[in-house]
Amino acid sequence: AQSVAQPEDQVNVAEGNPLTVKCTYSVSGNPYLFWYVQYPNRGLQFLLKYITGDNLVKGSYGFEAEFNKSQTSFHLKKPSALVSDSALYFCAVRDMAGGFKTIFGAGTRLFVKA
Amino acid sequence: DAGVIQSPRHEVTEMGQEVTLRCKPISGHDYLFWYRQTMMRGLELLIYFNNNVPIDDSGMPEDRFSAKMPNASFSTLKIQPSEPRDSAVYFCASRPSAGGTSGANVLTFGAGSRLTVL
Numbered sequence: 001a002q003s004v005a006q007p008e009d010q011v012n013v014a015e016g017n018p019l020t021v022k023c024t025y026s027v028s029g030n031p032y033l034f035w036y037v038q039y040p041n042r043g044l045q046f047l048l049k050y051i052t053g054d055n056l057v058k059g060s061y062g063f064e065a066e067f068n069k070s071q072t073s074f075h076l077k078k079p080s081a082l083v084s085d086s087a088l089y090f091c092a093v094r095d096m097a098g099g100f101k102t103i104f105g106a107g108t109r110l111f112v113k114a
Numbered sequence: 115d116a117g118v119i120q121s122p123r124h125e126v127t128e129m130g131q132e133v134t135l136r137c138k139p140i141s142g143h144d145y146l147f148w149y150r151q152t153m154m155r156g157l158e159l160l161i162y163f164n165n166n167v168p169i170d171d172s173g174m175p176e177d178r179f180s181a182k183m184p185n186a187s188f189s190t191l192k193i194q195p196s197e198p199r200d201s202a203v204y205f206c207a208s209r210p211s212a213g214g215t216s217g218a219n220v221l222t223f224g225a226g227s228r229l230t231v232l
Binding site: 045049 | 118145147149156157159162164169170205207219220221222223224225226
């Protein structure tokens with residue numbers, strides 16, 4: 001069965017510093033990987049995805065993620081954090097063996113301090 | 115497009131009452147998903163539809179929960195009778211079918227329906 005793990009409940013970083021939000025996955029086939037962000041009292045918004053191709057994927061708001069097949073990881077990164085990046089971040093996975101459903105990790109809350 | 119529309123945004127009800135949550139997906143999206151978000155369990159997939167047909171309802175917690183999609187532009191999630199442990203934010207999401215489009219795999223979420231069962 002497919003699954004996603006986000007090992008950190010919370011990540012704290014100072015504004016202007018680089019940030020990393022970690023994600024590991026388990027699938028039986030080739031993974032489709034996603035990052036979504038949720039602001040307070042809002043639905044989830046798509047940030048970026050990896051389907052195939054270049055392991056480094058660039059997305060919205062300056063975020064990027066690196067797909068590492070050997071480590072089954074898909075960590076979210078940003079070179080310079082902004083206070084406005086503070087939100088709840090979800091990693092998600094879908095694989096063809098699991099059907100067409102997308103499974104989400106538990107979420108990581110990012111706090112960026114000014 | 116107005117996006118995925120959910121109603122009501124907030125619902126407060128008493129234990130034992132029937133609750134109906136509604137969702138209008140994005141026009142042209144073939145897949146519709148219902149998720150539930152709680153602090154304890156995070157984001158759980160309850161059920162999803164393809165072309166109005168339920169495909170996987172293995173996440174529906176129990177028989178008190180039911181979902182329908184009578185047409186391509188409307189879906190409901192019903193809880194009868196409701197219990198305090200059903201209190202959560204319920205999200206509806208939709209996406210187009212695969213076929214080479216860049217958005218084929220990306221879910222668009224509604225703003226959610228916050229349910230409180232007293």
